[in-house]
Amino acid sequence: MAFIELINVVKNYTKGSEVVHVLQDLNLSLNAGDFLALMGPSGSGKSTLLNLIGGIDKPTAGRVVVGGAELGGMSSSQLAKWRSESIGFVFQFYNLLPFLTAQRNIELPLLLTNLRGAQRKENAMTALRTVSLDDRAKHKPGQLSGGQQQRVAIARAIVADPQILVCDEPTGDLDRQSAQEILELLEILNDRFKKTIIMVTHDPLAAEHAKKVLHLDKGVLVESTEEAVSA
Amino acid sequence: MIKQILKISLMNLRNLPSRFGISSVVVVGIGGVVGVLVAILAMASGFESALSSGASSDRVIVLRDGATDEMASSIGPEEIALIEILPGVAAHSPELYTVVDVPKMDTGTYANLIARGVGAGAFEVRPEIEIVEGRNFVPGRTEIIAGVKAASEFRGLAVGSEVSLRDSTWQVVGHFEAAGSAYESEIWLDFPAALNAFRRFSATSLRIRLDSPADFDVLSEAIEAESRLQVQVISEPSFMEGQSVVLRQIIRSFGYAVAVIMAIGALFAALNTMYTAVSTRTIEIATLRAIGFSSVPIVISVMIEAVILALMGGALGALFSYIVFNGFTVATLNPEAFSQVAFDFNVSTEIIYLGMTWAVVIGFFGGLLPALSAAFIPITAALRGE
Numbered sequence: 001m002a003f004i005e006l007i008n009v010v011k012n013y014t015k016g017s018e019v020v021h022v023l024q025d026l027n028l029s030l031n032a033g034d035f036l037a038l039m040g041p042s043g044s045g046k047s048t049l050l051n052l053i054g055g056i057d058k059p060t061a062g063r064v065v066v067g068g069a070e071l072g073g074m075s076s077s078q079l080a081k082w083r084s085e086s087i088g089f090v091f092q093f094y095n096l097l098p099f100l101t102a103q104r105n106i107e108l109p110l111l112l113t114n115l116r117g118a119q120r121k122e123n124a125m126t127a128l129r130t131v132s133l134d135d136r137a138k139h140k141p142g143q144l145s146g147g148q149q150q151r152v153a154i155a156r157a158i159v160a161d162p163q164i165l166v167c168d169e170p171t172g173d174l175d176r177q178s179a180q181e182i183l184e185l186l187e188i189l190n191d192r193f194k195k196t197i198i199m200v201t202h203d204p205l206a207a208e209h210a211k212k213v214l215h216l217d218k219g220v221l222v223e224s225t226e227e228a229v230s231a
Numbered sequence: 232m233i234k235q236i237l238k239i240s241l242m243n244l245r246n247l248p249s250r251f252g253i254s255s256v257v258v259v260g261i262g263g264v265v266g267v268l269v270a271i272l273a274m275a276s277g278f279e280s281a282l283s284s285g286a287s288s289d290r291v292i293v294l295r296d297g298a299t300d301e302m303a304s305s306i307g308p309e310e311i312a313l314i315e316i317l318p319g320v321a322a323h324s325p326e327l328y329t330v331v332d333v334p335k336m337d338t339g340t341y342a343n344l345i346a347r348g349v350g351a352g353a354f355e356v357r358p359e360i361e362i363v364e365g366r367n368f369v370p371g372r373t374e375i376i377a378g379v380k381a382a383s384e385f386r387g388l389a390v391g392s393e394v395s396l397r398d399s400t401w402q403v404v405g406h407f408e409a410a411g412s413a414y415e416s417e418i419w420l421d422f423p424a425a426l427n428a429f430r431r432f433s434a435t436s437l438r439i440r441l442d443s444p445a446d447f448d449v450l451s452e453a454i455e456a457e458s459r460l461q462v463q464v465i466s467e468p469s470f471m472e473g474q475s476v477v478l479r480q481i482i483r484s485f486g487y488a489v490a491v492i493m494a495i496g497a498l499f500a501a502l503n504t505m506y507t508a509v510s511t512r513t514i515e516i517a518t519l520r521a522i523g524f525s526s527v528p529i530v531i532s533v534m535i536e537a538v539i540l541a542l543m544g545g546a547l548g549a550l551f552s553y554i555v556f557n558g559f560t561v562a563t564l565n566p567e568a569f570s571q572v573a574f575d576f577n578v579s580t581e582i583i584y585l586g587m588t589w590a591v592v593i594g595f596f597g598g599l600l601p602a603l604s605a606a607f608i609p610i611t612a613a614l615r616g617e
Binding site for chain 2: 047048051054056057076077080081083084085089091095097098099100108109111112156
């Protein structure tokens with residue numbers, strides 16, 4: 001069985017009296033260590049698909065199985081625990097807590113573990129070194145550039161050593177130079193640390209860094225660079 | 232779960248200074264409600280205390296049958312002579328209770344002041360009375376002594392000054408304290424001189440100190456058995472309580488009405504503020520949930536923050552009221568006595584406790600809905616800032 005598997009997934013939203021069909025009978029298989037770029041126009045369902053894999057949304061129908069775990073059958077608290085162990089999130093606008101230092105932001109996922117303060121700090125510093133920002137540990141987000149903030153967010157995503165990183169437009173708010181650095185960092189995390197990465201992007205240049213690229217249109221996978229899908 | 236609650240709460244509380252603006256709105260809003268509530272209840276408490284303090288179970292008041300207060304009572308000298316020799320009477324004072332018009336210290340407008348003619352045994356009946364300035368009046372002379380609160384609330388009552396009462400001029404020769412009781416809002420003069428000045432022929436009441444509280448029944452039965460007496464005996468605590476019931480109810484009802492209205496306003500203000508405070512953190516909370524924090528610890532941590540802010544507001548309001556109002560002297564008309572009663576605001580620990588309880592309740596309900604809203608909105612919607 002594939003590491004990540006979506007089987008006949010349907011996702012609908014209700015907007016007033018209207019039902020919006022976001023994903024339609026979608027099937028997807030990904031192996032551990034894949035680096036997938038999801039592309040497509042706005043409203044095509046990219047982020048919804050990412051949220052389903054990340055366990056922060058549930059399908060209307062179908063199954064989402066990640067690392068052998070059937071996400072649809074989990075309660076909210078089970079899903080929360082699963083996310084804390086299995087998923088690292090990277091958001092377009094970083095979503096760092098503005099009043100915490102970079103190190104404290106990175107420590108957040110470790111608050112859910114049994115690690116003591118000193119160990120949490122050490123792990124956070126290791127993650128900061130991985131993203132080459134250990135000299136910014138005591139800086140708050142407002143004192144960092146966009147690219148640096150996204151590096152801190154990536155450090156936060158990897159600090160608990162999850163198997164999967166879900167990245168929602170991680171370079172969407174960055175200049176070209178910073179975006180390039182972030183994408184190279186993601187490549188390193190995929191190549192060297194064997195993280196499975198699913199990245200939503202509008203940017204074809206960003207997608208070039210992924211091993212696989214899938215295109216979504218109106219909730220249907222329409223095109224891919226590899227034989228990873230069938231819709 | 233508990234670990235998560237502790238960690239999120241500690242993180243939130245540590246970072247309260249970074250949310251100083253929005254947090255201070257909650258603190259000040261709730262502080263205002265508690266401050267007003269404490270002030271009003273302190274006023275009611277002070278009034279009750281003034282009318283009931285000094286009441287002693289070994290003292291009784293004798294009034295005409297059917298009279299509910301001293302103004303409506305009349306007891307002639309023959310009746311007094313019959314009562315003073317009855318069993319259980321340790322000391323007695325025939326008294327003439329009347330009201331005179333004297334200008335108030337602050338406005339200069341005339342207000343009712345109790346002038347009490349007291350018999351020679353008045354100080355023996357009320358041993359707590361203490362001359363604190365000047366001296367006592369000399370029987371038979373047109374001299375008065377003024378309670379310390381009357382002296383501070385009315386003009387012309389300084390020791391050595393003269394005051395005109397019913398066509399005669401009286402010299403103020405002393406000030407007295409009465410353990411904070413309502414007597415401090417009165418002026419006292421010699422009973423026979425008062426009868427003469429006010430052209431009266433009988434006392435309005437007879438005050439008696441009993442040998443012991445147990446003699447109340449003995450005296451009551453003796454009076455009942457004496458057919459020439461058409462009087463009633465009331466214990467001093469019962470009489471004092473009856474004298475303040477209307478105003479006490481007015482102040483309490485008014486106080487609670489104002490407090491409830493303010494609390495409702497504060498509740499909505501707190502709700503609004505907490506919603507604003509939480510809504511500015513919607514993405515932050517959603518991020519925590521995405522990372523793996525559960526909803527329940529987030530709700531509880533937001534509630535803890537709200538209640539702590541409310542407690543800070545409550546403490547601020549109570550402290551403000553304590554500093555500004557505790558011991559503050561005011562005077563008001565007691566409708567039962569048709570006279571001014573001066574009293575001190577009394578910010579007691581019970582009132583502060585009640586105020587803090589209100590603060591917690593407002594904080595709890597003010598924080599509950601925003602906390603539930605923040606913690607149970609779908610993560611995907613919250614991450615979009617919806």
